[in-house]
Amino acid sequence: MGTSAVPDIVVGRLPLYLRALSQMEAEGKEITSSQELGERLGISSAQIRKDLSQFGEFGKQGTGYSIGYLTEQLKRILKVNQTWDVALIGVGDLGRAVANYAGFLDRGFRVVAIYDNDPRKIGLKVGPFQIRDAAKLVQDLRGQRIQVAMLAVPVAEAQSVTDRLVEGGVRAILCYAPTSISVPRLVRVQYIDPVLHLQRMTYYVP
Amino acid sequence: MGTSAVPDIVVGRLPLYLRALSQMEAEGKEITSSQELGERLGISSAQIRKDLSQFGEFGKQGTGYSIGYLTEQLKRILKVNQTWDVALIGVGDLGRAVANYAGFLDRGFRVVAIYDNDPRKIGLKVGPFQIRDAAKLVQDLRGQRIQVAMLAVPVAEAQSVTDRLVEGGVRAILCYAPTSISVPRLVRVQYIDPVLHLQRMTYYVP
Structure with missing residues (x-):
């Protein structure tokens, strides 16, 4: 379904996003944005939005990302929703x-x-x-x-x-x-x- | 002198080249080629030639690279000719x-x-x-x-x-x-x- 064409360098950034989201969750946050993620990771927000868009629509314009939902989706994509x-x-x-x-x-x-x-x-x-x-x-x-x-x-x-x-x-x-x-x-x-x-x-x- | 513009991803491959060259040296080899390096590393020979060309001319067409010389040059570029x-x-x-x-x-x-x-x-x-x-x-x-x-x-x-x-x-x-x-x-x-x-x-x- 197209994901086979995702560049490996993009795949390589997903675990970084997942790790940052898990830390935010541990801090009690529920919503984040590509800007906030970008600042934590030293990656531009445009890059993060572009990377995520290769796998689907995970947030709504203006309301940001649900940390729980995006975490689940990234785990599924990376196949670590299993052990x-x-x-x-x-x-x-x-x-x-x-x-x-x-x-x-x-x-x-x-x-x-x-x-x-x-x-x-x-x-x-x-x-x-x-x-x-x-x-x-x-x-x-x-x-x-x-x-x-x-x-x-x-x-x-x-x-x-x-x-x-x-x-x-x-x-x-x-x-x-x-x-x-x-x-x-x-x-x-x-x-x-x-x-x-x-x-x-x-x-x-x- | 232009090297400040070398993409970090290229800089990141130089240590891999250096490591492979050191292993070749340990095996007693004196000359190698971008083809041979590429096969060891799973990187295309064209990529290796292009990466190295950003820093100078390290080999002659047809005769390959002197392992000792290229090793010294990469150490100098990466600043590990010191400890x-x-x-x-x-x-x-x-x-x-x-x-x-x-x-x-x-x-x-x-x-x-x-x-x-x-x-x-x-x-x-x-x-x-x-x-x-x-x-x-x-x-x-x-x-x-x-x-x-x-x-x-x-x-x-x-x-x-x-x-x-x-x-x-x-x-x-x-x-x-x-x-x-x-x-x-x-x-x-x-x-x-x-x-x-x-x-x-x-x-x-x-």
Whole structure:
């Protein structure tokens, strides 16, 4: 219905809008405007109206947006009106922090299993999880129909683990390893590498 | 010299190119091409050539790029041919992982001090660092001329700590708190919020 043609950069801004709306809701607000959202996010109100208009009519001229309604619509569009089961692979310092992060659940994601290939770690507890043997990954992913994974393994293992995630049916991978991974066309990848962000900023520091 | 007009989205790809070049160098390669870089990164070779052309002539038609030379040039452009001192504020699970992350140093950044406002944490050791009192932040930043900071504090404290970072002279903030922060025009902010990335992907999962 046309949404397949929405540029990815627009899709990428919807989670920002959703996060700002959730914060407004937590502050007890019920109505907002593209101006107010824009000021919070440092994005122009025209851009916000244009982005949202790609998905439908969410507000009336002059009365602004109902925060509750727009939140529901954005959750539906981003498919986080459901909770996605997530596998986490790699339980070093970072993987441990991710496993313990409380901010996933109310935003559509639930870590359900964590994996490592280090025999000294397998079986240990991290928060509510017992670290599972990465050798069981493909079988588990298929059995539990897990479609989302977070990858916090060393660079040298990133591609081989990725291949097993894909084999297990994963369709979305958040890669914390500071490298690029190859996936089939229908699998999405996003990267988190703090140094990329830092270098993007130092360019501007005089 | 014209570079001030380079779109930020282009600047944002340079660290990706630099990372891929460093990996090629580590593999013992000396020459690459926009085609090869593009395949590694999932970016078209035309895009890569166009991006690089905004900053100068880095390769000769038909002979490709010298990896060593292009690496040096990108480091210079991104100003990571020097090492930036970085302050880390907030030593929870994530802050701890960031403090222990070994991947900053050879890419232009060095954590030099970590801060928390929890009296039970101040003075404790994390890796080579002793956690300092966040009350000393502005004074330390100014005294050590620190221009880069990473923020791993709870959402409720993010803006007040940001204000102190700015007061202390910080020009680039990497924000791990899942919220938007306001800064003066000359200060850059980048965000790391894994949920934003996950939501951007689930949009596409059928």
